[in-house]
Amino acid sequence: MSKHNENYQIFCQKHDAPCCRRCVTETHNDCKEIDVIDDVIRNVKSSNAFLDIEQMLAELSENLQRIRKDRQENIKSLMKNRATIEKEVQQTRSLINNHLDKLQESLIKELYAAAEKESSKIKNVISSIQEKEKKISESQTNFDRIKQHASNLQSFLALKHIQRDVTNNEKFLESLIKEENMTMYLCLGKTKNLLRFYLPRRRIWEPL
Template identity: 30%
Template sequence: MPIQTNIADQCCFKHDNLPFEYFCIDHDVLSCKECLAESHRSCQKVMSVDIACKGAKQSQSFIDATELVDHVLETTHTIGKDEQDFIENIVKEANSVKTAVRIVKEEAIRHIEALEKSLLHDLDLKKDKIIQKSKTTIKETEDIKKSTKDKQDIFDLVNKHGSEKQAFIAVHAYKQDLTDLEKRVTGITEKSTRFTINLNPQKLQESIHSIGSIELSEVPSAVKFVQKKKCQSQMPIVQAQSMPQFVYKQDLDTKNVEIYGMTINDNNEVILVDT
């Protein structure tokens, strides 16, 4: 149901809700008696509301007011619909961004998995290289060990059952072989190294600062509110006109003449009407 409002109860909020009794044409405002005394004492065109309201419904100000109300209601309805459509569109765009973030995440995971595969492949290559080097050292060591064992058997045999001459010959006969074996062992020990395998991790929190950013672009709304022309007073405001200047020519004797009217012609001459 429409809200019933007693328009006659509209009163002056500045002066204890005194009723509006006057209308100032100069300022185009309603006035209570206190407003009249305070702000419109020098105004030339002030009249009572009862007189000023004549023909108010047909006045341009009333027409403008009703058109403005309709215009505001229509525009607010358009704004509300536009904002609701905007909210729905923002929700759709936000969901699209969420999907895009998920895709970026999946791409990042695939990239990390590819990096993992490459890292493990590099690990296998380096491990196999180290192991192969150690196996080569083991093989060479076994060969040195076998040759040395042969020489050991010979010297043990000479030591237990051989003569001094045989011992002398054995020392000098195998001197170069023993020197070579010594050099080979020295070479192995001097070149021998030990590797350790560790992971040097890249801290993702430091290397990956962001997977993207949310950007907002702002443009003016398509809904525009064009103001209607300002409400006008239902009483026309007549601008004060300056009186023409007259040139004194002669005195007129009107003692025995009845003057019924007076006017000014286009030449700014005063004409008195006596008949």
């Protein structure tokens, strides 16, 4: 039924629309290509247009189903990849943690070894200092005795001997001061070098 609630009677080729009598009068009065509706719809179900539309609908349905299934497979693949990547991240973190544990253990071990080595050197220096202190104390005692009891010749000879000892002890003291500064530098430097050796050069996943 048309919008005028009448049966269709003609078909307007220009507007590609069926029309009733009133439609023709109102809007299609000037249209030239007008056919009787019965002639147009005769054998419509076997027409090429009808068959083409049927085939197009089937193809559209098939394509939509294929795309839908493809997107569903995409979701499955996405979830599978997510699980795989998540597992790899966890494994990588485990490797990193294990490496950091080994790195810490190795650094601490080398740090303790370096500290023990330097401590041994310092103890040897302390022993040498104590020996020097003992000799200087003896020299002071002898010097006091010379002041009180020795002759001028004895005092002169003893003075020369003590001067040589004092000069040697001053050189020893200077070497101790330099060595003390150097020891502190070496202790700090070795620790920094250990970190520089492990952190920049070794990758996280490389074994120790």
